[in-house]
Structure formats: C-alpha cells, structure tokens
Amino acid sequence: MLAIKDVHSRYDTAAILRGVDLVVNAGEVVGLLGRNGMGKTTLVRTIAGLSPPALARGDITFLDESIAGLPSYEIGKRGIGLVPQGRHIFGSLSVEENLTVAARAAANGDTGWTLERVYDFFPRLAERINSRGKNLSGGEQQMLAIGRALMTNPKLLLMDEPSEGLAPILLRVIREQLEMLKGADLSIFLVEQNLGLALQLCDRISILGETGTIVWQGTPSDLDADDAVKRVHLGV
Numbered sequence: 001m002l003a004i005k006d007v008h009s010r011y012d013t014a015a016i017l018r019g020v021d022l023v024v025n026a027g028e029v030v031g032l033l034g035r036n037g038m039g040k041t042t043l044v045r046t047i048a049g050l051s052p053p054a055l056a057r058g059d060i061t062f063l064d065e066s067i068a069g070l071p072s073y074e075i076g077k078r079g080i081g082l083v084p085q086g087r088h089i090f091g092s093l094s095v096e097e098n099l100t101v102a103a104r105a106a107a108n109g110d111t112g113w114t115l116e117r118v119y120d121f122f123p124r125l126a127e128r129i130n131s132r133g134k135n136l137s138g139g140e141q142q143m144l145a146i147g148r149a150l151m152t153n154p155k156l157l158l159m160d161e162p163s164e165g166l167a168p169i170l171l172r173v174i175r176e177q178l179e180m181l182k183g184a185d186l187s188i189f190l191v192e193q194n195l196g197l198a199l200q201l202c203d204r205i206s207i208l209g210e211t212g213t214i215v216w217q218g219t220p221s222d223l224d225a226d227d228a229v230k231r232v233h234l235g236v
C-alpha cells in the first residue's frame with residue numbers, strides 16, 4: 001500500500017532522514033519508534049507532503065503510484081489521512097464543525113465515515129458536539145483529531161504520537177479505539193513514544209535511529225524480547 005524507498009528529507013539547516021526504507025501493506029498496523037528528535041515527525045510530514053521538510057532524494061509510492069513531490073491536498077485526496085502530532089484541531093470551531101470541514105468522500109466515492117459513524121465510534125464526541133475545540137480535554141482533542149482524519153475516508157492513517165500527554169485512563173480508551181480501527185479496513189502507520197501501546201497494537205515495528213535510517217525492524221514480540229535494542233535505540 002505504502003512504500004518508502006531510500007527517502008532523504010531535510011530542513012534548511014540539517015539533513016534528517018538519510019535513506020529510509022519502509023513498507024505498509026494493506027490492512028497492517030506498522031509502528032515507527034525511535035527516540036526524540038530522530039526524525040519520526042519529519043518522516044510523517046514527508047509522506048503527507050507537508051513542507052518543511054523537503055524530500056531531497058528517494059521515492060514514496062501509495063497504491064502503486066508515486067506521491068513524492070505532490071501537494072498535501074492531493075496526497076490526502078488519494079487516501080492518506082493525517083493525525084498530526086499535537087492534534088492541531090480548530091480551537092474556535094465546535095466539535096461538529098471540526099468534523100464537517102474535513103469531510104470528504106474517498107477517491108472511489110466511498111463515504112463510509114459519516115458524522116454519525118464517527119459519533120458512534122467516539123460517543124464522547126457526540127456528548128460534546130457543540131463544545132469548541134479549545135475547551136476539550138486532551139483526550140477529547142485526540143479523539144477529534146482522529147475523527148477528523150476518518151471523515152476524509154482514508155485508506156491509510158498516519159498517526160503521530162496519539163498517546164502523547166494522555167492520562168493513563170484516556171490512554172486505555174484511545175488504545176481500545178485504535179484496536180477497533182484495526183478491524184475497519186484501514187492501514188495504519190503509527191508513530192509512538194509509548195512502547196507498550198506500540199507492542200499491543202502493531203503487526204510490525206520499525207525503529208528510526210540517529211543515522212536517519214531504519215536501524216531495526218521486526219515483530220512486537222521480537223522487540224519486546226530484545227533488551228539491547230530497546231536500551232540502545234529507545235532508551236528504555
């Protein structure tokens with residue numbers, strides 16, 4: 001579904017990604033781990049076509065077509081939904097407005113995700129339908145960011161640290177909801193700092209290291225059993 005080939009990505013001041021290779025197959029949840037500042041968000045932004053950074057070398061294909069260099073709205077239209085780090089919902093708009101401004105049919109006309117379905121999926125959002133984004137709790141904002149991405153009817157969801165800043169009880173709610181999404185005909189590329197969450201949700205895991213490349217990949221159980229890799233590359 002998504003193939004990242006020898007991707008080099010940079011800011012004006014520094015080259016960050018220096019040859020990333022990674023694949024997400026249809027229906028898979030692939031996790032990307034790595035310590036702070038290794039370039040995980042840089043990779044997510046590069047896939048989504050957001051600038052900066054700039055893609056300097058390599059190719060990204062989605063559904064067998066190159067999306068490298070396309071503008072972000074075009075990449076979204078092709079079926080990649082983004083849940084950005086820090087959520088970035090509209091604070092002055094209501095929950096419902098945040099969802100409706102994002103709404104879009106999939107490239108094939110499919111409108112599987114509607115307001116009703118998002119509210120069914122996140123009953124908490126239905127309770128806060130008229131609340132402004134800025135008045136939501138962190139967990140509610142995260143649900144809204146996910147709901148907003150679902151309203152674009154994506155085939156692939158890019159999620160950048162959905163657990164960041166969440167209290168343990170909300171973490172559990174988000175985890176259960178991500179588990180349900182796994183069964184909903186979606187592929188997910190999940191960037192996480194929370195190792196436990198990644199181990200529970202992912203089919204496969206890749207680790208981005210300070211070389212700007214993928215330094216390890218394997219199954220969650222392989223990773224969990226490898227104390228040296230966890231210590232060196234994740235600092236746990």
Ligand SMILES: Nc1ncnc2c1ncn2[C@@H]1O[C@H](COP(=O)(O)OP(=O)(O)O)[C@@H](O)[C@H]1O
Nearest residue numbers: 011013016035036037038039040041042043052
């Ligand atoms: N807009 C930017 N301009 C210049 N450097 C940046 C910018 N955004 C991030 N960086 C740098 O790129 C590196 C990777 O950042 P990032 O992709 O956010 O890492 P991660 O998501 O893994 O924590 C860091 O050294 C960071 O300081």
Ligand SMILES: [Mg+2]
Nearest residue numbers: 040041042085
């Ligand atoms: Mg990040």
